[in-house]
Amino acid sequence: MIARALRHPSFLIGAVLSLLICTVALASLFWTPEDPTKMRILMRLKGPSAEFWLGTDQFGRDVASILMVGARNALLTGLVAVAIGLGFGLMLGVMAAQMKGRWIDDAIMRALDFVFAFPAVLSAILILTFLGPGLVNAVIAIGIFNIPVFARVARGATLQVLARDFIRAAQLARVPKLVILRRHVLPNIAGLMIVQASTQFALAILAEAGLSYLGLGTQPPNPSWGRMLNDAQTFLAMSPRLALLPGLAIALSVLAFNLLGDGLRDILDPRLEER
Amino acid sequence: MKPFLQVDNLARHYSLPARDFWGRRERFVALEGASFEVPEGQILGVVGESGSGKSTLARLLVGLEPPDVGSITLGEQHVRAGEAHSGPLRDVQMVFQDPFGSLDPRMRILDSIAEPLDHAGLSLSPDERLSRVVGMLERVGLGSGALRRFPHQFSGGQRQRIAIARALITRPRLLVADEPVSALDVSIAAQILNLLLDIRAEFGLTMVFISHDLGVIRYMADRVIVMQGGKIVEAGDTEVLFASPRHAYTERLLSAMPRF
Ligand SMILES: Nc1ncnc2c1ncn2[C@@H]1O[C@H](COP(=O)(O)OP(=O)(O)OP(=O)(O)O)[C@@H](O)[C@H]1O
Numbered sequence: 307m308i309a310r311a312l313r314h315p316s317f318l319i320g321a322v323l324s325l326l327i328c329t330v331a332l333a334s335l336f337w338t339p340e341d342p343t344k345m346r347i348l349m350r351l352k353g354p355s356a357e358f359w360l361g362t363d364q365f366g367r368d369v370a371s372i373l374m375v376g377a378r379n380a381l382l383t384g385l386v387a388v389a390i391g392l393g394f395g396l397m398l399g400v401m402a403a404q405m406k407g408r409w410i411d412d413a414i415m416r417a418l419d420f421v422f423a424f425p426a427v428l429s430a431i432l433i434l435t436f437l438g439p440g441l442v443n444a445v446i447a448i449g450i451f452n453i454p455v456f457a458r459v460a461r462g463a464t465l466q467v468l469a470r471d472f473i474r475a476a477q478l479a480r481v482p483k484l485v486i487l488r489r490h491v492l493p494n495i496a497g498l499m500i501v502q503a504s505t506q507f508a509l510a511i512l513a514e515a516g517l518s519y520l521g522l523g524t525q526p527p528n529p530s531w532g533r534m535l536n537d538a539q540t541f542l543a544m545s546p547r548l549a550l551l552p553g554l555a556i557a558l559s560v561l562a563f564n565l566l567g568d569g570l571r572d573i574l575d576p577r578l579e580e581r
Numbered sequence: 582m583k584p585f586l587q588v589d590n591l592a593r594h595y596s597l598p599a600r601d602f603w604g605r606r607e608r609f610v611a612l613e614g615a616s617f618e619v620p621e622g623q624i625l626g627v628v629g630e631s632g633s634g635k636s637t638l639a640r641l642l643v644g645l646e647p648p649d650v651g652s653i654t655l656g657e658q659h660v661r662a663g664e665a666h667s668g669p670l671r672d673v674q675m676v677f678q679d680p681f682g683s684l685d686p687r688m689r690i691l692d693s694i695a696e697p698l699d700h701a702g703l704s705l706s707p708d709e710r711l712s713r714v715v716g717m718l719e720r721v722g723l724g725s726g727a728l729r730r731f732p733h734q735f736s737g738g739q740r741q742r743i744a745i746a747r748a749l750i751t752r753p754r755l756l757v758a759d760e761p762v763s764a765l766d767v768s769i770a771a772q773i774l775n776l777l778l779d780i781r782a783e784f785g786l787t788m789v790f791i792s793h794d795l796g797v798i799r800y801m802a803d804r805v806i807v808m809q810g811g812k813i814v815e816a817g818d819t820e821v822l823f824a825s826p827r828h829a830y831t832e833r834l835l836s837a838m839p840r841f
């Protein structure tokens with residue numbers, strides 16, 4: 307399995323990039339080159355130097371430090387949003403599949419369709435105008451819109467697994483329903499769920515950046531890549547670097563977690579193991 | 582002699598998703614009025630074209646689905662339509678048609694074969710469990726090297742042997758085999774058929790053997806029932822039925838059979 311992982315290029319690239327981003331985010335808990343909130347009026351909009359590796363922003367704050375803390379917020383957003391979506395979505399989707407043909411399946415899926423029918427970002431904006439802006443509320447809103455996505459994937463995959471004869475065989479072996487779920491259904495849908503999780507993780511990072519860009523997500527002075535983009539607009543002509551860097555960070559994270567998911571799907575599949 | 586398996590007037594309907602003008606679901610009769618008996622240790626062949634209700638009969642016999650009408654008596658167990666469905670029957674196992682679908686791709690062979698043992702309420706020690714699985718693996722012609730592997734590492738014939746080992750590990754008294762060789766090459770199929778015959782003799786198994794292949798049925802079965810459109814249209818001892826079919830459908834089936 308490890309040997310297979312090492313020969314899988316997109317997994318390798320994705321893993322290395324994700325690990326790098328995670329390391330940076332973790333490191334920011336203990337150390338950043340400078341205090342990311344400290345303003346220096348005299349050092350506004352400076353280019354990269356030995357002191358400020360990636361230069362300073364319009365308030366003279368260290369861009370490298372802001373990016374590092376921004377990574378932390380982005381990852382946290384992805385993690386919590388995916389946890390909410392995966393936790394509830396998996397449960398609801400598997401339950402709906404188990405109850406297929408009964409009213410409860412219809413009820414679950416119609417309710418989820420209802421959530422899904424709203425454009426996600428628009429509805430997140432709506433929710434945030436009620437709950438008030440802020441990182442926590444943004445993460446919850448993004449997480450809620452992840453639930454139907456995970457539920458649909460889980461339901462479809464579970465139905466496919468339940469239709470196969472090894473489930474009949476397990477029933478004949480008198481394996482209890484919940485044990486069938488745990489030992490046969492979950493392992494067989496795990497690959498799909500992991501791929502979906504990494505996609506949603508990437509999308510959550512993007513969504514958080516979008517909401518923060520609109521001023522509804524992470525609030526100042528807590529750094530966020532999305533807000534950096536917003537702030538950079540005014541100075542786009544003077545210093546495009548300020549928009550480019552957070553943009554790059556967002557793109558890189560999205561790419562990293564998508565590659566990681568694709569790779570994991572292949573590696574987790576025992577059928578691809580050499581004979 | 583009292584039959585080991587007795588089936589009376591068995592029927593199964595499925596409701597189709599389509600609704601008629603009054604909003605009622607349409608019913609499809611997959612099996613109707615099926616009655617037959619199988620003495621202990623005998624093989625009953627079930628033959629019929631696709632959609633004739635063979636697999637439906639199999640699912641009812643093993644207790645995966647409840648009958649809508651009729652009853653099944655198996656040894657001391659009774660299943661009657663209308664009574665609460667109690668799930669799979671005791672002492673009954675099944676071998677499925679598709680050996681690529683009947684083994685969980687993510688489960689090691691050891692655990693797949695041991696699954697019926699694990700839930701038989703025996704509380705075996707790990708050593709005992711292992712040695713029973715190894716014993717059964719060897720009986721079906723595979724070595725203990727298979728234990729730690731996954732299904733995809735085996736050919737169709739080998740997988741069907743593994744599926745047979747799983748079916749027999751709890752020493753059932755009735756084995757229902759639903760087209761167990763129709764997904765296999767002829768020479769591999771012959772090996773599997775002989776394995777089933779050997780095991781029948783050794784374990785004193787009673788068997789319901791389903792196939793759409795008359796040659797295979799003739800080779801395996803002591804008695805045969807012929808199914809068409811969910812009904813049993815003819816029944817008889819294998820040699821008698823093959824020598825002088827009485828029903829027009831059986832005759833048609835026989836005349837379509839390649840002769841060697
Ligand atoms: N769950 C179900 N819901 C609706 N119809 C069903 C269901 N299961 C079986 N049927 C229908 O019942 C009929 C008999 O099916 P069955 O699988 O028993 O046939 P079969 O003789 O085993 O055919 P084959 O040789 O193709 O396996 C078929 O027409 C099938 O479409």
Ligand SMILES: [Mg+2]
Pocket residue numbers: 635636637759
């Ligand atoms: Mg069938």
